[in-house]
Amino acid sequence: MQRIIAIVAIVALGVSFASAQSCQTCLSDNDVYCHNQTSYQNCMKNAPVGSVVQCPNGTVCSNSDEVCVSSSQLTSTILDVCGTSGSNGAMCEVCSTNAKYACVSNSSYARCSSSGDLLTSNVYSCGTDEICVIQALSIYDTLCVPACAAEFVDISATCSNSVYQPITTTAAPATTPSAEEKQQACSVGEASSSASYFFVRNTDDSTCNSYLYCQKSGTDWVALFMTCGSSKPFFDTTTSKCVETKPASCS
Incomplete structure (x- = not known):
């Protein structure tokens, strides 16, 4: 009952x-x-x-x-x-x-x-x-x-993880690009995009987890370093989105 x-x-x-x-x-x-x-x-x-x-x-x-x-x-x-x-x-x-x-x-x-x-x-x-x-x-x-x-009734658990793991804080990864490297990456990406803003892969990151948001501001770039979440950990250069499966472009 x-x-x-x-x-x-x-x-x-x-x-x-x-x-x-x-x-x-x-x-x-x-x-x-x-x-x-x-x-x-x-x-x-x-x-x-x-x-x-x-x-x-x-x-x-x-x-x-x-x-x-x-x-x-x-x-x-x-x-x-x-x-x-x-x-x-x-x-x-x-x-x-x-x-x-x-x-x-x-x-x-x-x-x-x-x-x-x-x-x-x-x-x-x-x-x-x-x-x-x-x-x-x-x-x-x-x-x-x-x-x-x-x-x-299609209700999910609040947490997706099956086992609790304590949160740990780590330093920024070594693959985080410098300000100069961000500017260069956006300049290279501009050649393949006509949009006012676009996303490019962080080529120094072999895991393909990180990418850059690029937007032109005068002669320089607003370049933001971004990472994909754990549920979609790979940045796909074809779709400019984070995806679940490692894309062929990640090599």
Whole structure:
């Protein structure tokens, strides 16, 4: 009987959930394409258009109408879309305002401190065949829900990763180009593009994970170093987009 009640509750929950919002895709909530936590393009016809815009200092790219918001404005519905959890999900490992818990994998969670920090000294597991869905907590006082019920109404776990891995901070990779190298790469790329802005591969990166956004400004270039997310880790020079499978041009 309890199982049936849980399934009915999750079905109702599915109706109330906002559609998924992901990094490096056009967001359904505000028609924005977040390249990373601090830069975005507008979207039309489900494709990014126009110049890349940098968010003001202290703000992140979100699914809100304001696009760039401070961390204090993040909630269970206003998301840090590109997050800091290795693209495991916009709300993965995120303690929202006044939240007591956060999902850290698709079947585990951790507590949040009163100041909003994630306390990962103890990570708790959901029950057998349950997934962690953070939105369920505010509605049904539980964030572990039956996987079968969630699948039935097409609700996904908050985190895409199956195992929690602590976030580590590393220095910028050695393949990050210098200002002069960025200018040169954009100048070379200009020959094959007639657009006012374009993307070029960072040829010093053998993994094809990074690329440059180029836009002419007088005689110089506005050149931004960018990287693909973990779900689409390769930059494809043919489509000028990040893709899941390593393209033939990456060699």
